[in-house]
Amino acid sequence: MTDLQGGQPGKFGTFGGVFTPCTLTILGVIMFLRFGQVVGQAGIFDAILIVLAAKTITTLTTLSLSSIATNTRVKGGGAYYLISRSLGVEFGGAIGVLFFSAQAISVAMYVIGFTEAFSVTFPKLAPYFTEVATFVNLLTFICVYIGAGWTIRVQYFILAILVAALASFYAGAIQDFNPEYLHANMTPRFSDGESLFTMFALFFPAVTGIMAGTNMSGDLANPSRSIPRGTLLAIAVTAVVYLSQAFLLGCARPAEELVNNNMVIRDIAVWPLAITAGVFAATLSSALGSMMGAPRILQAFARDQIFSSLEFFGAGSGETNEPRRATVLTFIVAQVCILLGDLNAIAPIITMFFMITYGLLNLATFYEAITKNPSYRPTFRYSHWVTSLLGTLGCVGVMFLINWVWATVSIAFIGGLHWYIRSKEIESRWGDLQSGVMFERARKALLRLELEAYHPKNWRPVIMALSGTGWTRPHIPILGYWLTSGHGILTLAHVVCGDIEDHAERRERYEKTLRNFIAREELDAFPVVTCNEMLSDGIESLIQCHGIGGIRPNTVLMGWPREEKAESFGANIRVIARMNRSILAARFTSHRDNTTDSDESTALDEHWSVPQGTIDVWWRGMANGALMLLLAHLLHKNPGWRNNTIRMMRVVDSVETKPEVERHMSELGAASRITFLPNVVVTDRPAHEVIPKESADAAIVLLGFQTPEEGHEMELYQRMESIAGNLPRVLFIDSAGGMALES
Known part of the structure; x- marks a missing residue:
């Protein structure tokens, strides 16, 4: 027996x-x-x-x-x-x-x-x-x-x-x-x-x-x-x-x-x-x-x-x-x-x-x-x-x-x-x-990507969005999701400022909060939290250390500040620019108007709602224009944004130059294979008068800017505020390059 x-x-x-x-x-x-x-x-x-x-x-x-x-x-x-x-x-x-x-x-x-x-x-x-x-x-x-x-x-x-x-x-x-x-x-x-x-x-x-x-x-x-x-x-x-x-x-x-x-x-x-x-x-x-x-x-x-x-x-x-x-x-x-x-x-x-x-x-x-x-x-x-x-x-x-x-x-x-x-x-x-199968695939893909020579044709948005805990600035993670959905990688980042010893034990709780927000809103994103004494130090450490191999953030998305924080904002974006990363700054007046007492789910629903109107790209050349047009295209690829036509906006000061500019814009559209409506505005008025008027009915406006030198932060802030005027949704862009529309 x-x-x-x-x-x-x-x-x-x-x-x-x-x-x-x-x-x-x-x-x-x-x-x-x-x-x-x-x-x-x-x-x-x-x-x-x-x-x-x-x-x-x-x-x-x-x-x-x-x-x-x-x-x-x-x-x-x-x-x-x-x-x-x-x-x-x-x-x-x-x-x-x-x-x-x-x-x-x-x-x-x-x-x-x-x-x-x-x-x-x-x-x-x-x-x-x-x-x-x-x-x-x-x-x-x-x-x-x-x-x-x-x-x-x-x-x-x-x-x-x-x-x-x-x-x-x-x-x-x-x-x-x-x-x-x-x-x-x-x-x-x-x-x-x-x-x-x-x-x-x-x-x-x-x-x-x-x-x-x-x-x-x-x-x-x-x-x-x-x-x-x-x-x-x-x-x-x-x-x-x-x-x-x-x-x-x-x-x-x-x-x-x-x-x-x-x-x-x-x-x-x-x-x-x-x-x-x-x-x-x-x-x-x-x-x-x-x-x-x-x-x-x-x-x-x-x-x-x-x-x-x-x-x-x-x-x-x-x-x-x-x-x-x-x-x-x-x-x-x-x-x-x-x-x-x-x-x-x-x-x-x-x-x-x-x-x-x-x-x-x-x-x-x-x-x-x-x-x-x-x-x-x-x-x-x-x-x-x-x-x-x-x-x-x-x-x-x-x-x-x-x-x-x-x-x-x-x-x-x-x-x-x-x-x-x-x-x-x-x-x-x-x-x-x-998870083991996915890990092995990711490991091999990362090693192979590391060996591949980079080409602008393969540029994808790898965006690190400084989103706080998510619901405090919901327009940031939602916009980041729209820009990367199906095409890139989105990371929701939060910097806990203050003494490291006091906040280190809270880092895991903040990361869990972000993870819950990502799951609840069904975002394709990763959470990351760091503890630093100053925000600029936290941003710098995130840019340097976050990611692996060829999957590192190439773009930082953040909110456009109020006037009292303009100087610190300028200092922060200088850190980002110095590390050769593109900068996206979202100025959404709806976020500013929301009170802290508003219902969280209602506020999130409002930010998920796609506004009516065009996607206006104000073109001033390839320096920022290539990234602006590409991001407009990626935004338009989202199902909710497909009815929002992309408009390429440009200002000229004489009627004689308008046909040549329109031809150039048509050639750019053919070379980049991006469908947009060219719109040439003939005027000698300053930008802060033209842009708010011409884009008054736009769903979102994309504008380029240059990171200010030390001591010129307030000047940049006031100039961009003047240009944006009362437009409800503006995305300011400073491109670090790395992509080519003709690729």
């Missing part, structure tokens, strides 16, 4: 918990009733190739399975547990639904297979087909409901019958050995419409029982030890059986009999009754294996609370935590399928579900390996990302080889489940490798 219990009460070891269910599921109905047809059609040599190819795919999958199983503490749920903990809640949830359904319906298929063989053996009971199938399903349910221990003991008895049936076949095949049959059956003799691929498709479902032991993961004393050893041993033993059968069948009977006689193995056997008992044992053991596996998958799935309606089935019973509620549901599903009758129409999709599970298991191991996550430390050493990738491709290839229509339907089905779970935004309570 040591192996049965694995040294722990109610727990199973390698032989009873993994090897036995895997072997009994693999050596099933196809071996007894269809393998002769495979050998007769394909010939001995090609039949051996078919077996080896199928075993190669299942072996690769088992290597992946063993790798993941020895990298984590395996609990109940088998393949569902392993895939969900690697590929995440979306794939895990999809596999949970899919794999449970396949296992539950498989119970009905095996019960019907048993009943068909039973009816042939006892013709008088053939009219009572549904009653016999119901009785067998009920008997299977009772065995599993009592507990896995009782079921394992039943499977030992079935294994003994299977061994006796194989012994009977081998004895008869050796006696009937005929060299002429051997020579004639070496080459294929395919019937019309048959080929090597159709024979492979016929045989492959026979080897898909490798998960039978994994489904018992929660009942194993040492899953990380038993799953690799038991599954690989089952594959090796059943490979010997199938390979020897392929040779002996071809030596014992002519091809015609192998193809046309589904019970040819019984006719070859010394004791035909043993083969009949073997067919019964094979179908019944497969039904028991599925009846044991399906509830455990559902129980583990329900406990993860992906779907609240299934939580009822997560409860366990007794000291061994038997999933009896889930077992009852499995019995009901199987019984409904039995009452519906013929399941041949849905059999292909069940096979596809198994293949998708195996493929995703290989994919999970592949991703675990290539992400080089430090947590990936499997004790099983015989798996590599190459073997996992080959296993994935093999599973997908077999699916389309068997039936490309059902393969497409199955992939679409799991894709739909994945989308549905993702749309519900369910958060897993366990770690998966999604």
